[in-house]
Amino acid sequence: MSAVIDEAVKQLNEKTGGSYDGSAKFVIQDEGTIMLDHDGARAADETSDVTLTADADTFRSILNGETNPTTAFMTGKLKVDGDMGQAMKLASVL
Numbered sequence: 001m002s003a004v005i006d007e008a009v010k011q012l013n014e015k016t017g018g019s020y021d022g023s024a025k026f027v028i029q030d031e032g033t034i035m036l037d038h039d040g041a042r043a044a045d046e047t048s049d050v051t052l053t054a055d056a057d058t059f060r061s062i063l064n065g066e067t068n069p070t071t072a073f074m075t076g077k078l079k080v081d082g083d084m085g086q087a088m089k090l091a092s093v094l
Contacts, residue, residue, distance in 0.1 A: 004056050005032040005043050011063045012041035015093055022086045027053040036090075050082035052090070062094055069094050 005028065012026075012034065023037040025048040033045040054062070058077045061067035069091040072078035080087045 002031045004028060004060070005034060008034055008059060008063060009041045009043060012036055015063075016040065020093070022050075022083075022089060023048040024086060024090055025051040026059065027051060028059050029053065029055045031056050048082065050080060050084075050086040050090070052087065053079040053081075 008026065008028065016036065018040040019038050020036045020040070021038065023035070023046075025046070026034040026036065028034070032043060034041055035044040035046050035048065037048075054072065054077060058067065058072055062069050062072060062078070067077075069078060073080055073087075
């Protein structure tokens, strides 16, 4: 597992309190995949309600609060597949 994935899992668990009502998959290009659900965030690749895909720099910037997830989506830096309601819920958490 990459250091990027390890740090992202840690930050997601801090932001969500270790659980999330729904399921989301984060695909960080060239690094790996993170699942977020009622069990918290972990490195895994499972079926989810929504999949968000971005490069490592974009994902790191979103987690650090430097980039708004909606802006990243609108500018093509973040791709969203699946339930847009879950994506909007995630945007408020991130």
